[in-house]
Amino acid sequence: xxxxTQSPSTLSASVGERVTITCRASxxxxxxxxxxxxxxxxxxxxxxYKASSLESGVPSRFSGSGSGTDFxxxxxxxxxxxxxxxxxxxxYSYSQTFGQGTRVEVK
Amino acid sequence: xxxxxxxxxxxxxxxETLTLTCTVSGxxxxxxYYWGWVRQPPGKGLEWIGNIYHTGSxxxxxxxxxxVTISLDTSKNQFSLKLSSVTAADTAVYYCARPIVATTPGWxxxxxxxxxxxxxxx
Numbered sequence: 689x690x691x692x693t694q695s696p697s698t699l700s701a702s703v704g705e706r707v708t709i710t711c712r713a714s715x716x717x718x719x720x721x722x723x724x725x726x727x728x729x730x731x732x733x734x735x736x737y738k739a740s741s742l743e744s745g746v747p748s749r750f751s752g753s754g755s756g757t758d759f760x761x762x763x764x765x766x767x768x769x770x771x772x773x774x775x776x777x778x779x780y781s782y783s784q785t786f787g788q789g790t791r792v793e794v795k
Numbered sequence: 796x797x798x799x800x801x802x803x804x805x806x807x808x809x810x811e812t813l814t815l816t817c818t819v820s821g822x823x824x825x826x827x828y829y830w831g832w833v834r835q836p837p838g839k840g841l842e843w844i845g846n847i848y849h850t851g852s853x854x855x856x857x858x859x860x861x862x863v864t865i866s867l868d869t870s871k872n873q874f875s876l877k878l879s880s881v882t883a884a885d886t887a888v889y890y891c892a893r894p895i896v897a898t899t900p901g902w903x904x905x906x907x908x909x910x911x912x913x914x915x916x917x
Contacts, residue, residue: 720897720899720901722903722904724904729909730909731799731890731906731907731908731909731910732890732904732907733907734903734904734906737895737897737903738897743905777841777903778901779897779899779901779902779903780900780901781899781900781901782854782900782901783843783856783857783858784843784902784903785843786841786842787840788839
């Protein structure tokens with residue numbers, strides 16, 4: 689299976705800060721990568737697909753970039769509603785796999 | 796607005812079969828799309844279990860394939876997961892979700908339920 693490694697595992701930030709989360713694949717996945725936001729007790733929410741395509745209804749402060757093995761999710765100006773855990777997922781292979789998650793917490 | 800809601804027992808005995816149901820509102824499961832299951836053991840990452848197409852064709856994780864059955868109940872607009880011979884390692888939050896296919900063999904998921912915790916314990 690393709691391994692997905694996210695960093696950092698926890699990120700402390702303040703409202704208004706620019707936040708960047710990294711996801712690395714164990715082999716090239718082209719741009720077949722999605723990002724999700726998950727809050728406790730809530731349904732995970734799709735933010736980005738195909739590495740940089742913003743899902744409908746997702747605020748434009750979220751952006752994704754990268755291809756091959758290295759990807760980033762950027763929140764341009766962190767808002768109170770953005771404190772959550774973020775996961776990347778590759779869907780290049782049949783056995784799609786997820787990263788371990790990055791928790792964004794209040795600094 | 797399409798919504799997914801998981802239901803089922805929160806406790807399953809070891810060696811028994813775990814059965815969960817996902818009720819879909821706002822869209823007919825027989826009309827189109829794939830429908831799927833993902834789980835997250837405590838303290839671990841998300842793991843894909845399998846998907847079912849609206850025609851009834853199933854696509855299962857190779858690591859779980861021997862124990863997993865996914866089916867549609869179009870009369871109730873639901874799809875179900877059965878996982879047999881469970882052990883403590885199957886303790887997890889189970890999510891139903893809607894997989895979206897790209898041109899690759901894999902899927903990403905554009906809609907999710909809130910998840911339901913299933914504990915395997917005697």
